[in-house]
Amino acid sequence: MRKKKVTLQDIADKVGISSASVSMILASKSLNRFSDETINAVYTVSREMGYESKHAKRDRKIVVIVCPSVINPYFASIIQGMEQEAKVRGLETVLFTTYWDIDKEKRVCEFAKEPSVGGVIFAMIPQQPELVRELNKTVPVVAVGDKQNDVGLDTVDVNNFNAGTLVANHLLSLGHRKIAYLSTSLNSEHSARVRRFEGLKVAIKQFGPPARLSLYTAEVSSLTELNTLDIEHQTGYALAKRCMKETPDVTAMVAINDMVAYGVIDAIKESGFSIPDDYSVCGFDNIYPSSFAGVGLTTVEHYILQGGKSAVRLLCEKMERQQPRTLEQGAVTRVEYQNRLVVRTSTGIPPVK
Structure with a gap:
């Protein structure tokens, strides 16, 4: 029958x-x-x-996911959200990691032109937006990006400037006046890091003296990122040690992300200080280890799992419309999730120094 x-x-x-x-x-x-x-x-x-x-x-079923690293749970969470949404839609995914290597990004864009590829999602702002916009003429592309960075692509946005102001205002409200920002490479290729710093800087400037922001950065090459499993932890550790030595009046350290913040925490504790009695520490991303009892990191929630799902939905809409072509002015779709400050035990009132 x-x-x-x-x-x-x-x-x-x-x-x-x-x-x-x-x-x-x-x-x-x-x-x-x-x-x-x-x-x-x-x-x-x-x-x-x-x-x-x-x-x-439809003929094109494979979605190419591009991310800089899978070590950081931030990107792992984005990818998991993408995989979950792709699964319910019957899509296959292929993952490429670039480790911020521009040549690798070029090779991924070449692969994406294969007939079996239905679309591409960048889990970060592409380092070569012109090249990716050219790819978008023939293959639908979506990026998870920064609200203040207009790359001419459909994006799921994170408002990193706002995230920086949230952290700054929280620390200022506790009484902190000497704050340090600790980051890996801070340049135009890493706009999210720059925007977070700018958010902090503007909020502290608006507050006025005696509030002050110090900056500590470390350049990390793509090769180092590839070959060093705990590079972000190492970076946070080294920068915190330097900060404590060079600016001893600092009472709060803001790390570029939660992974760097873990290194900051270890450096502070190893130096014989306590958190938050001697130093307050903040991060960004609210990755799952930050909620562990032994960590208790104050951080900013970006809803990255949901953002990954939204990126796949946005891509599917483009694939169904068969609309990879260059978008007309004003036709770019941008989806934004609001940030939320998550206050835990790593921040408190500052000590008298």
């Missing part, structure tokens, strides 16, 4: 929505009208029931 063909109405009845809504979700159209739960339910039920649509039969 021939098996009954599964219809959109069958899926709609199972999920509890209209067949028109099911059709829109499976076609990745107007997804902002539906909740994550509804979208996931439609894809799960359609897969379980064996439904096949013209959208499921």
Whole structure:
């Protein structure tokens, strides 16, 4: 006996929505009208029931994910969100890590022109936006980027400037007036790091004297990042040691991210000081180890898992529209998640120095 063909109405009845809504979700159209739960339910039920649509039969099924590193749980969380969303949509993914190597990014862009590739997602702002915009003429591209950095691509934005101001205002409200910012390479190729610093700097300047911001940076090459497993921890450790020696009146250290902050914490404790009694420490990203009882890091939540999912949804909309072409002025789609300060035990009132 021939098996009954599964219809959109069958899926709609199972999920509890209209067949028109099911059709829109499976076609990745107007997804902002539906909740994550509804979208996931439609894809799960359609897969379980064996439904096949013209959208499921598209030739290009592979999504290329590009990220600088998988060591930092920040990028691991973004990738996990992308993988989760790709799975419910029946998409295969291929992961490339560049370690901030420009030549590697070029090679990835060349690979992305293969006929089997349906789209590309950068888990960071591309280092060569012109090259990626050229790729976007033939292959749909989405990036997870910085709100203040307009690269002419569809992006899921993180407002890094706002994140910096959140941390600065928190420390200032506690009474800190001598604050240090500790970062890996700080240049135009790493706009998120620069924007966080600018957010801190502007907030502290607006507060006025005697508030002061010191800057400590360390240049890290792509080769070093590739060959050194704990490079961010090492960087935070070394910069904190330097900061304590050169600016002993500093009472709070802000690390470029949580991984660097862990190195800062170890350096402070190894030097015989306590947190937050002697020094307050902040990070950015709210990666999962920051909530551990032995860490308790005050940090900024960017909702990176959800951002990874949104990047795949945005890419799918472009793939379904078959719209990789150069976008007209004003036609770039930008999705933003609001930052949230997560206050834990690593920050407190400053000591008298």
